[in-house]
Amino acid sequence: MFSSLLKKQMMRAGFLLLVSSFLLPFSAKAAPIEKVDVSLSAVGGDLPPAVEKRVISSISSIGNRVLVGKEESLFSLNSSAYNKVLADIINRVVIGYVVSDLTVSYGRDTAFHVTLQPVGQIIRHVDTEIDYGGLTPEAARYVAADTADVPALMDNLLIGLPVDSVGWAESVSQSAGRDLLSQILPEFQANFEVESGENTKVKIYLIPQGKIVRSSRLTFEKTTIPRLLMLRAAEETETALSALRGLPVDFVTRHSEKISSDMNDILKKDSFIEKYGIATDTSLVSGETAELRVNALTDHWVIRTEVWLDAGRDGDKNTAVEGMLGHYIGKHSTVFGEARFYPGPMDWNVYGGFSHQFGSFMDLGYKYDFVDNANHIFGNVPIGNKFSLRYDRDFKKRENEFGFSYKIHNYITLEYVYNDEDGKWLRLIANL
Known part of the structure; x- marks a missing residue:
């Protein structure tokens, strides 16, 4: 529509230009018009910036097509006629205004x-x-926080406009509204339905773009208490985390600190964690699987319980229950007592020892077996979040033992073990 109207008016302007060129002396030609600048004002108040920009763009397009490249003297000498033609073109193009x-x-x-x-x-x-x-109510609340100002922005965009202008130039409300939403929510496409009138209704449909969160998991990175004691808190947090499904991955990345903090608040409100003053902190790794990494630490004590089941190992110590109680000395050192119980045939090992953590790179320590009267040195090297390598040296038996483990789940670890005396086997460890 814009193109056909403009062509008709160009023909009128061209006719005036042709007549003017015959009326002017040949020597009166001046330099051609090179540039057209447009300024705009409105009766009764300013136009919304997005609408003003669109109107100026349309008028500039008219000016460039009609004037640029033509001799300015042709228009100066017939300004009244040309101004009338230009005003007529603008009236036909800018709907809702004269x-x-x-x-x-x-x-x-x-x-x-x-x-x-x-x-x-x-x-x-x-x-x-x-x-x-289709977002869950919990996920929609995060999006709603970003869109809280959208109704006010739509008010600023539309209130005061002529009703007829809403449908002008591919719909001011939709094109300008999409520009606003793309700045506020770049991870979503916004589609608009507009019922224009004195009381205009705008409905905005948000459609996620790009990769979508499809699953989630909670991972314990470091804990100093048995994980089973935090089972209820972990399940509540995992339920809240699963509500992120359907959100764009980029949106979750942009809000990862807020989401992580909200998940941590759920953990901290658990009655057990609150009662014993367990310090929790979380970090969110976004992706198609959103992963919440959790540390749950006490100020002074370290408590660990495990159950072992060995497969492919000769001997009668293929099942064991181990418990450890430690106390921090400073930030990186721990003194501990450890007991290991073998149920069939019944046997025990009882240890006392000391360990030191060298940043996140390695733990080294010494322990003494009070049952076998044996000295041990040991070390553990974490490899990422899933793997670790451990070493134990029994000086009495002169045996070295190596273990390479993979954490299958928060509560299950699989370890490949090699011992100088007993050979190699697989160990399934329940991290209680």
Whole structure:
């Protein structure tokens, strides 16, 4: 529509230009127009910035097509006629407004100043509704926090506009509204439905873009108490974490600190964690599987319980229950007591020892077996979040033992063990 209207008006302008060129002496030609600048004002108040930008763009396009490259003197000598033609073109293109005043300063750099008068009904109220699609209520709350200002922005965009102008130029409300939403929610596509009138209704449909969160998991990285004691807190947090499904991965990445903090708040409110003052901290790793990594630490004590089941090992110590109680000395050192019970045939090992943590790189320590009267040195090297390598040296038996473990789950670890005396086997460890 814009193109056909503009062509008709160009023909009128071209006819005037042709007539003017015959009326002017050949020697009167001046330099051609190279540039058109447009300024805009509106009767009764300013236009919304997005609408003003669109109107200026349309008027600039008209000015460039009609004037640029033509001799400015042709227009200067017939300014009244040309101004009338230009005003008529603008009236046909900018729907919902009429030109109440137009001044043009012709020259190499030609300047337009246009004053517009709204016509017809004016939008006086905007009711904005946002549809979050298939997102869970919990996920929608995170998106709603980003879109809290959208109704006010739509008010600023539309209130005061002529009702007819809402459908102008591919719909001001939709194109300008999408520009606003793309800045606020770049991870979503926004589709608009607009019922224009004095009371205009805008419904915005949000559609996730890019990769989507499809699953989630909670991973304990470091704990100083038995994990079973935090089972209830972990399950509640995992349920909240699963609500992220359906959100764009980029959105979760942008809000990872907030989401991580909210998950940590759920952990801290658990009655057991709250009662014993266990310090928790979390970090969220976004992806198609959103992973919440959790540390749960006490100030002074370290408590660990495990159950072992060995497969492929000769002997009668293929099942064991181990418990450890330690106390921090400073930030990186621990003194501990450890007991290991073998149920069939019944046997025991009881240890006392000391360990030191060298950052996140390695733990080294010494322990003494009070049952076998044996000295041990040991070390553990974590490899990422899933793997670790351990070493134990029994000086009495002169045996070395190596273990390479993979954490299958928060509560289950699989370890490949090699011992100088007993050979190699697999060990399934329940991290209680």
